Amino acid sequence: MPNYLMFAGLILMACLPQAASAQQWQAVQGDVLLIEVPAAGRHLEVRAFGKAWPWKQIDGQHIKAWIGVDLTTKAGDHKLLVRGEPIEQRHVIRVNAGSFRISRIEVAKKMAEFDAATLKHIREDQAAIKATYSMQVEGDPDIGIHKEPAEGIISTPFGAQRYVNGEPRSPHSGIDIAAPEGTPVINPLAGRVLLARPMYLNGNTVVIGHGNGLVMVYSHLHSLSVKEGEWLEAGSRIGGIGMTGRATGPHLHWGVRFNQARINPLTLLSGTSNLKKE
Numbered sequence: 542m543p544n545y546l547m548f549a550g551l552i553l554m555a556c557l558p559q560a561a562s563a564q565q566w567q568a569v570q571g572d573v574l575l576i577e578v579p580a581a582g583r584h585l586e587v588r589a590f591g592k593a594w595p596w597k598q599i600d601g602q603h604i605k606a607w608i609g610v611d612l613t614t615k616a617g618d619h620k621l622l623v624r625g626e627p628i629e630q631r632h633v634i635r636v637n638a639g640s641f642r643i644s645r646i647e648v649a650k651k652m653a654e655f656d657a658a659t660l661k662h663i664r665e666d667q668a669a670i671k672a673t674y675s676m677q678v679e680g681d682p683d684i685g686i687h688k689e690p691a692e693g694i695i696s697t698p699f700g701a702q703r704y705v706n707g708e709p710r711s712p713h714s715g716i717d718i719a720a721p722e723g724t725p726v727i728n729p730l731a732g733r734v735l736l737a738r739p740m741y742l743n744g745n746t747v748v749i750g751h752g753n754g755l756v757m758v759y760s761h762l763h764s765l766s767v768k769e770g771e772w773l774e775a776g777s778r779i780g781g782i783g784m785t786g787r788a789t790g791p792h793l794h795w796g797v798r799f800n801q802a803r804i805n806p807l808t809l810l811s812g813t814s815n816l817k818k819e
């Protein structure tokens with residue numbers, strides 16, 4: 542190779558950012574994983590589980606990114622890509638199975654077996670909630686909260702395998718917080734009310750979108766006191782705990798979706814939880 546070409550090659554190598562060595566993170570099903578990697582530039586993309594995840598530059602050389610590990614993600618190693626110009630980093634997320642308990646409830650027959658009209662109603666409710674998961678909301682929050690929306694006792698934890706009147710149902714995609722009727726439910730993060738309406742199984746339900754794909758669902762509320770389209774600051778009241786819809790006692794069902802992934806709400810908390818365990 543002519544000397545001048547080798548020299549040009551050396552200069553080019555010196556200008557390229559150092560290729561980041563592969564890292565591995567551990568996560569449990571339902572976690573929000575916060576990662577930091579050396580990367581810079583406006584056209585980065587962080588990809589895992591077939592989706593792009595939000596990221597922020599933290600200094601000239603590093604970014605942080607949040608990745609949601611859905612409740613039913615297969616345990617094992619999954620690829621994490623940080624795509625930028627000119628390099629692509631390949632990392633690994635090792636997903637560990639959560640230890641989820643079994644939860645059995647007994648309810649009146651009309652809350653477990655449905656005629657065609659009721660089934661239609663339930664499916665419409667579910668579709669309305671699902672539609673909110675992909676709604677665009679302004680705002681660029683860090684994916685985390687400082688406080689739970691209500692005080693109380695966790696009566697059904699995240700991921701519990703549920704049986705209703707002995708029949709297996711889908712795993713519990715949120716946590717249930719049992720507390721006296723009327724206990725305040727406080728918005729933990731600023732956002733827009735995407736849905737506020739009564740539902741057959743979920744009772745009075747409010748869905749709030751926060752931006753960056755983060756959406757929170759509050760069900761079985763005593764009454765509906767916020768309006769669809771309204772912007773709610775952190776710390777404002779969403780409503781009170783109730784037992785509307787299918788509920789065996791007053792409790793809040795609190796669900797979190799992040800880029801559609803079903804997330805354990807407690808993994809969003811920056812500190813320790815004040816909720817009591819049953």
Ligand SMILES: [Zn+2]
Nearest residue numbers: 715716717794
């Ligand atoms: Zn629940």
